[in-house]
Amino acid sequence: MSAILEGSKAVAESVRLCRPNLVCAYPITPQTHIVEELAGMVADGRLEAGFVLAESEFGAASIVLGGSAVGGRTYTATSSQGLLLMVEVIFNIAGLRLPVVMTCANRAVSAPINIWNDQQDAVSIRDSGWIQLYVEDNQEALDTHIQAFRIAEELMIPVMVCMDGYVLTHTMEPVDLPTQEDVDSFLPPYEPKYRLDPDDPFTMGAMVGPDAYMETRYHVHMDMMEARSVIARVAEEYAEAFGRHHGGLIETYDLEGADVVLVSMGSLLGTMREAVDELREEGLKVGLLKVRCFRPFPKEAIHDALMGVGIVGVIEKDISLGLEGTLCSEMRAAFCGEESPEISSFIMGLGGRDITVEEIKQIAWDLARNPACRVEFRGLREELLRGDEG
Amino acid sequence: MAVEERWVINLMEPGHTGCAGCGQAIAARLVLKAAGPRVIVANATGCLEVYTTTYPRSSWEVPWIHSLFENAAAVAAGMEVTLKAMGRYEGIKIIAQAGDGGTADIGIGCISGMFERGHDILYVCYDNEGYMNTGYQRSGLTPLRARTTTSPPGRLSYGNRTRKKNMPMIAVAHGVPYVATATVSEPRDLMRKVQRALEIEGPKYLHILVPCVPGWGYESELTVELARLAVETNLFPLFEVENGVIARVKKPKEARPVEDYLRPQRRFAHLFQPGGEEVLEELRRIAEENSRLEPGPARLFGPGAPE
Ligand SMILES: Cc1ncc(C[n+]2csc(CCOP(=O)(O)OP(=O)(O)O)c2C)c(N)n1
Numbered sequence: 001m002s003a004i005l006e007g008s009k010a011v012a013e014s015v016r017l018c019r020p021n022l023v024c025a026y027p028i029t030p031q032t033h034i035v036e037e038l039a040g041m042v043a044d045g046r047l048e049a050g051f052v053l054a055e056s057e058f059g060a061a062s063i064v065l066g067g068s069a070v071g072g073r074t075y076t077a078t079s080s081q082g083l084l085l086m087v088e089v090i091f092n093i094a095g096l097r098l099p100v101v102m103t104c105a106n107r108a109v110s111a112p113i114n115i116w117n118d119q120q121d122a123v124s125i126r127d128s129g130w131i132q133l134y135v136e137d138n139q140e141a142l143d144t145h146i147q148a149f150r151i152a153e154e155l156m157i158p159v160m161v162c163m164d165g166y167v168l169t170h171t172m173e174p175v176d177l178p179t180q181e182d183v184d185s186f187l188p189p190y191e192p193k194y195r196l197d198p199d200d201p202f203t204m205g206a207m208v209g210p211d212a213y214m215e216t217r218y219h220v221h222m223d224m225m226e227a228r229s230v231i232a233r234v235a236e237e238y239a240e241a242f243g244r245h246h247g248g249l250i251e252t253y254d255l256e257g258a259d260v261v262l263v264s265m266g267s268l269l270g271t272m273r274e275a276v277d278e279l280r281e282e283g284l285k286v287g288l289l290k291v292r293c294f295r296p297f298p299k300e301a302i303h304d305a306l307m308g309v310g311i312v313g314v315i316e317k318d319i320s321l322g323l324e325g326t327l328c329s330e331m332r333a334a335f336c337g338e339e340s341p342e343i344s345s346f347i348m349g350l351g352g353r354d355i356t357v358e359e360i361k362q363i364a365w366d367l368a369r370n371p372a373c374r375v376e377f378r379g380l381r382e383e384l385l386r387g388d389e390g
Numbered sequence: 391m392a393v394e395e396r397w398v399i400n401l402m403e404p405g406h407t408g409c410a411g412c413g414q415a416i417a418a419r420l421v422l423k424a425a426g427p428r429v430i431v432a433n434a435t436g437c438l439e440v441y442t443t444t445y446p447r448s449s450w451e452v453p454w455i456h457s458l459f460e461n462a463a464a465v466a467a468g469m470e471v472t473l474k475a476m477g478r479y480e481g482i483k484i485i486a487q488a489g490d491g492g493t494a495d496i497g498i499g500c501i502s503g504m505f506e507r508g509h510d511i512l513y514v515c516y517d518n519e520g521y522m523n524t525g526y527q528r529s530g531l532t533p534l535r536a537r538t539t540t541s542p543p544g545r546l547s548y549g550n551r552t553r554k555k556n557m558p559m560i561a562v563a564h565g566v567p568y569v570a571t572a573t574v575s576e577p578r579d580l581m582r583k584v585q586r587a588l589e590i591e592g593p594k595y596l597h598i599l600v601p602c603v604p605g606w607g608y609e610s611e612l613t614v615e616l617a618r619l620a621v622e623t624n625l626f627p628l629f630e631v632e633n634g635v636i637a638r639v640k641k642p643k644e645a646r647p648v649e650d651y652l653r654p655q656r657r658f659a660h661l662f663q664p665g666g667e668e669v670l671e672e673l674r675r676i677a678e679e680n681s682r683l684e685p686g687p688a689r690l691f692g693p694g695a696p697e
Binding site: 021022024048049050051052053054055056058059062063064065066067068069070071072074088089092096196197198200201202203204205206207208209212 | 427428429430432439440443444445446448450451452453454455456457458460461464465466467468469470471472473474475476478482499500502503506507
């Protein structure tokens with residue numbers, strides 16, 4: 001069924017189709033519409049799930065942790081400050097190997113407080129042991145949530161679906177809604193490999209000392225590495241079942257013979273596609289690489305896709321303060337020990353600052369003229385910078 | 391009242407690494423003995439969690455989870471709602487348990503949420519009056535004037551400056567239908583309270599005083615005796631509140647002087663130094679307030695019991 005839906009509503013419909021046993025979240029802009037939508041579904045009986053209004057995001061994350069530990073399919077959603085308040089639980093969920101699925105409606109992080117979109121929130125917790133998938137549009141958001149439960153439950157690794165706040169959550173787009181039947185056959189009921197059950201008692205979350213702690217971390221890491229093939233496979237299977245493929249780990253656009261490749265995550269790719277089309281017409285051979293799966297990081301896929309490319313510009317809405325854009329650092333790692341393209345970091349769009357097609361095109365031209373690896377902020381308002389106060 | 395003793399086995403097994411004379415270990419074993427095997431336990435970080443589950447061993451014969459220091463109540467809430475939604479809740483009881491720090495300080499947000507939403511959970515606070523797992527630091531339930539490693543007496547200090555936060559009344563104020571206090575010198579009373587609590591649907595709060603050998607500084611054979619003295623000196627009153635009404639108070643036949651309880655504990659040794667008399671008087675006042683606790687509507691405001 002086709003419908004024109006706000007991104008948040010598309011996600012809520014997708015979550016409903018996945019038949020969660022527990023939905024629990026705490027409102028924060030720009031995630032709120034998702035939770036409100038789900039509350040409405042529960043209120044009118046369209047969604048039969050436990051629904052808890054938590055007292056905080058910390059509580060919400062702990063509640064879905066508990067629900068998952070007794071074998072339920074559980075879902076939460078948050079943004080920014082909420083995600084940061086959850087952080088202790090987020091690491092814990094991953095370490096306990098509980099397949100929780102979460103939407104992060106990406107938003108800037110305080111201070112200064114700012115409710116608009118960038119990706120600093122999710123990027124900051126990349127090391128927590130959650131799979132992170134970044135989506136480009138509302139259809140991909142909808143489809144990726146269904147895939148997320150499959151991936152999480154197969155691997156017993158939690159999955160975070162990251163979608164740009166406002167840009168996607170508050171934007172109406174036509175989406176195709178799968179039928180309940182089709183989702184049911186793609187995503188069968190969750191059969192937990194272990195759960196807390198008085199008929200078969202076991203201890204979850206024991207104290208582990210230096211004698212075994214490293215091995216547990218090793219296992220999580222190895223399973224995260226393994227997750228790359230599962231994420232790619234599930235995307236293929238989804239394409240077979242529903243006819244849509246958004247890239248498994250990465251997606252490329254116009255890479256053929258590209259002199260310059262621009263890289264990013266999330267909704268910015270839409271704008272970048274436009275820029276690339278125009279640049280090609282203007283005679284600059286530019287390609288795109290979309291990183292859909294940020295954790296586990298698809299090093300090999302990126303390496304292979306960019307083999308022979310000389311110049312790479314990573315445009316991202318986050319920064320590891322004191323270094324460069326985080327995705328850019330990861331991109332460099334993909335070429336560790338090998339001949340690497342010149343990889344530059346462009347920080348843009350922080351706190352919701354608009355990124356235009358023109359700005360992206362300018363980056364491509366600048367890189368073509370001077371490929372030297374560098375870190376730059378783009379789109380700064382010069383009049384607000386230090387020394388210019390008058 | 392007769393306590394059902396269908397479970398003669400321990401559901402919290404011995405062989406753990408708790409200290410000799412640990413009051414919390416006695417209490418936790420009794421709680422489970424009274425609750426029986428059809429429970430799921432969410433345990434906060436703290437001594438109990440650490441000494442019962444040092445990998446690869448576990449003392450727990452019931453399904454048991456430890457997530458974090460401050461979220462046992464929320465984890466339990468998630469379990470309850472999910473089991474109900476899945477139709478698997480029938481016949482299961484859920485217990486959330488934590489130390490006094492995990493309860494009255496860092497965990498109070500999650501507990502308040504759980505109480506307010508009315509989950510069917512028994513929350514047990516094992517109150518050893520400090521952060522014992524991390525080396526005897528002060529908590530919001532450390533008694534007035536006790537020495538802890540972060541409230542040491544000194545030239546300008548007589549130890550902890552604050553009274554115990556009134557957790558039972560905080561629970562009552564949430565409308566929790568059953569709130570009780572207990573301690574390890576009254577094992578049958580403790581078990582009866584667990585069973586009474588588990589008969590009631592909704593949130594329940596059981597606050598158990600558990601003496602701590604190294605934290606309080608006393609000889610390990612005195613654990614049960616000190617628990618008894620805490621009650622007999624009126625420094626730890628035993629009572630039950632049902633639906634906002636103090637239903638029962640277990641009063642000492644004859645109140646003993648607070649010194650009987652304080653003197654064997656090194657954490658109060660400074661009160662028996664010159665200048666300590668004034669401070670002792672403060673503690674006598676608290677005991678006296680507690681002694682006035684009577685059945686009737688629970689007073690939510692102002693320190694101590696009704697006039
Ligand atoms: C968020 C967080 N802060 C601090 C700690 C360190 N910590 C672990 S247990 C504990 C004290 C536990 O005290 P209490 O809850 O009273 O239980 P007890 O060990 O005394 O039984 C502390 C401070 C932690 N694990 N997590």
